Amino acid sequence: MWIATDCPDNSAHRDQVTAQRDRDVTHAAKCTRGVVRRPSDASDWSPVSSHPPIPTRVVLLCGPSGSGKSLLAAHSGLPVLRLDDFYKEGTDPTLPTVPLSSDIDWDHPASWDADAAVAAIGELCRTGRTGVPVYDISLSARTGEETVDIGRTPLFLAEGIFAAELVDRCRELGVLADALCLSRGPLTTFRRRFLRDLREGRKSVPFLLRRGWRLMRLERSVIARQTALGAHACDRDEAMGRLAAAAAGRCATSRTAA
Template sequence: MSSQPPIPTRVVLLCGPSGSGKSLLAARSGLPVLRLDDFYKEGDDPTLPRVTGSSDIDWDHPDSWDADAAVAAIEELCRTGRTDIPVYDLSLSARTGADSIDIGRTPAFIAEGIFAAEIVGRCREAGVLADALCLSRGPVTTFRRRFLRDLKEGRKSVPFLLRRGWRLMRAERSIVARQSALGAHACDRDEALDRLAAAAAGRCAATRTAV
């Protein structure tokens, strides 16, 4: 009696506005997680974008992030089950070391971060996409969650957090719209958990999120 071929490992890209609860949802799913925040550029990188009319670095712009390195890590995880990743300290805006992640043989893992939607197309073309989800809880709720989290973790100065929070609250609907246009399915926590369970069982929803 022949054995069934192993189910290939694929990635669920989990995006959404900063503070929407991506990390908590990923942890609750029970799936292995790749933190895409570890692929931010360092604070002295001359290619970092600036907020229009301000000297603040725009950490919410895709150009503040190394998409090529993130995609390479995802593809290696899907192919081999392990990869090396940088360790990034958001409060220092710097990489402070390196680590490795080993997910073993699993049908799916989550790559979560605010820029996950930026690589939906590349992951689909590489044949490694299981699903792409955009988590949204509403601008006011997200603002409160984001500010309290960032304040607790000391990510940036309080004035910076307030400026960023106000800017992101006003832009939240357009952020969700952009991520949806890039191929991420906008949903609440319960629907996201259902789709993550499907991915964990080896059921690929990538074709349903294609654009």
């Protein structure tokens, strides 16, 4: 049997072919560098979008105590962060008092931990969950901690009488969808607040009456402060409409837009 053997000419030709093949491979590797190829057996593969995911945002819901914030939040169908759980404890020496009285002024922003509330909102927007204190208003104390988990929901509510204090800070974080201030009128709010606080045994009756009378006289100034901070004053129906707009990704006003 005749067996072909290499000769000098054949060897040179093979070296040229090999060199050209190496150049072709190198060129192809450079052209495809950074390109993710679909594995032939990856049935669950999906292309990577060039657009960032829609961030989770928050609607801040404020208003005088008794204006119906919690009820609106429950009817909204959105996850809710209760900002009242960030009250300071009754033993905190920094708690403010009502002028000419020994009563603690629980309606003053200094009775509340704004930094912790902002941190919780930021973590919810980033990760979908956060730990929050459990606060017992009747005891003026934190009684534990729980986890708020909103999953991948793109919108949630943070409600409480001090929510407007966070408008600028949430806007700076880029997470503000809207800020709303509920208003029902001083007499209606007084009645709702007193009956609720009495039913829940939040404080003593004399304290509730003193607080209720004071807040009724101050309600218009409370709303004026909250709107000056960037919240939009509205009734329940308008608030629901703006929540629907925020959930659809629309912004009701440029002032409260993130």
